[in-house]
Amino acid sequence: MRIFVTGSTGFIGTAVVRELIDAGHQVLGLARSDAGAKSLVAAGANVKVHRGSLEDLESLRSGAAAADGVIHTAFIHDFNNYGPAAEADRRAIETLGDALAGSDRPLVVTSGTLLVQPKGALATEEDASNPNLPRKSEEVALALAARGVRASVLRLSPSVHGKGDHGFVPRLISIAREKGVSAYIGDGRNRWPAVHRLDAARLYRLMLEKGSGGASYHGVADEGIPTREIAEAIGRGLNLPVVSKSSEEAADHFGWIARFFGIDGPASSALTRQRLGWPPVQPGLIADLNAAHYFEHAADAVALHV
Numbered sequence: 165m166r167i168f169v170t171g172s173t174g175f176i177g178t179a180v181v182r183e184l185i186d187a188g189h190q191v192l193g194l195a196r197s198d199a200g201a202k203s204l205v206a207a208g209a210n211v212k213v214h215r216g217s218l219e220d221l222e223s224l225r226s227g228a229a230a231a232d233g234v235i236h237t238a239f240i241h242d243f244n245n246y247g248p249a250a251e252a253d254r255r256a257i258e259t260l261g262d263a264l265a266g267s268d269r270p271l272v273v274t275s276g277t278l279l280v281q282p283k284g285a286l287a288t289e290e291d292a293s294n295p296n297l298p299r300k301s302e303e304v305a306l307a308l309a310a311r312g313v314r315a316s317v318l319r320l321s322p323s324v325h326g327k328g329d330h331g332f333v334p335r336l337i338s339i340a341r342e343k344g345v346s347a348y349i350g351d352g353r354n355r356w357p358a359v360h361r362l363d364a365a366r367l368y369r370l371m372l373e374k375g376s377g378g379a380s381y382h383g384v385a386d387e388g389i390p391t392r393e394i395a396e397a398i399g400r401g402l403n404l405p406v407v408s409k410s411s412e413e414a415a416d417h418f419g420w421i422a423r424f425f426g427i428d429g430p431a432s433s434a435l436t437r438q439r440l441g442w443p444p445v446q447p448g449l450i451a452d453l454n455a456a457h458y459f460e461h462a463a464d465a466v467a468l469h470v
C-alpha cells in the first residue's frame with residue numbers, strides 16, 4: 165500500500181516509515197523543511213516526499229487523497245502553548261478524514277494513554293478518552309468511522325523510548341542534570357506505562373493493515389512503572405542522589421512536566437495484543453535507561469520546545 169505519514173521526520177514517525185518500507189509498503193512522507201525532505205529521501209527509493217505542514221490543510225488533503233491509507237504522528241509539541249497545538253491537531257485530523265471519507269481506507273491517529281478516563285485500576289482499550297482535556301485526537305478520529313473511514317487510534321504510553329528519544333524521559337534527565345538531583349513526586353508510587361519506539365512502530369503498521377474502524381489500541385509494553393523507579397534509573401545514570409519532592413514543590417522543580425510526572429496512569433494492552441497479535445519484544449524502559457545511550461550527551465529534550 166502507499167501510505168501518507170505525517171510526522172514522518174519525527175522520533176516515532178521515522179521508525180514508522182522504516183517499519184512500513186521493511187514490510188513492503190510505499191511511503192509518502194510529509195516534510196515541512198528541506199532538512200526533513202532530505203532525511204526522507206535518504207530513507208530509500210520507496211519513500212517519496214510530500215511538502216506541507218499541519219497549518220497547510222491543502223497539503224494534508226492532497227497527501228491523504230494520493231494514498232491508500234494514512235498514519236498521523238505529527239504534533240506541535242509546545243507544552244507551554246498546548247491549546248493551539250491541540251486545535252491544529254484537530255483541524256489536521258478532520259482534513260485527513262474529509263479526504264478519506266466514504267473510501268473505507270485506514271487512518272491511524274496518535275493519542276496517549278494518559279488522556280484516557282479509566283473505569284478500573286488499569287486503563288483499557290475499552291475506556292473512553294477524557295473529554296475535559298484539550299487534545300481531541302481520539303474523539304475526532306473515532307467520529308470519522310461513521311463517515312466511511314477505517315479510523316483507529318493508537319494511545320501511546322507517555323514514554324515511548326529508545327535511541328533518539330527526546331520526549332518526557334530526556335526532559336526528566338535534563339532537569340536532574342540542571343538541579344543536581346533526580347526527583348520523583350511524593351512517594352513516587354504513581355505509575356507510567358512505557359513502550360519501545362520499535363514496538364510502537366510495528367503496532368502502527370498492524371493497525372493500518374488490520375485494525376478495526378472505530379477502535380482504540382494501546383501502545384503499552386510496561387503496564388506501569390513506579391515513577392520512583394524511573395527517577396532511580398536516572399539517578400544511577402547520572403550518578404546523582406534521588407530525592408522526593410512534595411506535590412507543592414513539584415511545579416517549581418519540574419516546570420510543565422510536573423503535571424504529567426505526577427499522574428498515576430497504568431494501562432493494559434491485553435486487548436491490543438490479542439486483537440492484533442502484537443507482542444512487544446524490545447527492552448522495557450528501565451532496561452533501556454540502564455543502557456548508556458540515554459546519558460551519553462546533554463542535548464536532552466530538544467524537540468519539546470521547552
Ligand SMILES: NC(=O)c1ccc[n+]([C@@H]2O[C@H](COP(=O)([O-])OP(=O)(O)OC[C@H]3O[C@@H](n4cnc5c(N)ncnc54)[C@H](OP(=O)(O)O)[C@@H]3O)[C@@H](O)[C@H]2O)c1
Nearest residue numbers: 171172173174175176217218238239274320322323324331
Ligand atoms: N515520544 C513520546 O514519548 C510520545 C509519547 C506519547 C505520545 N506521543 C505522540 O506521538 C506522536 C509522535 O511523537 P514524536 O515523539 O515522534 O514527536 P517528534 O519527534 O517531536 O516529531 C514530531 C513530528 O511532527 C512534525 N511536526 C511538528 N510540527 C509540525 C507542523 N506544524 N507541520 C508539520 N509537521 C509538524 C515534526 O516535523 P519536523 O521534523 O519538521 O519538526 C516531526 O516530524 C505525537 O502525536 C506525540 O504527541 C509521543
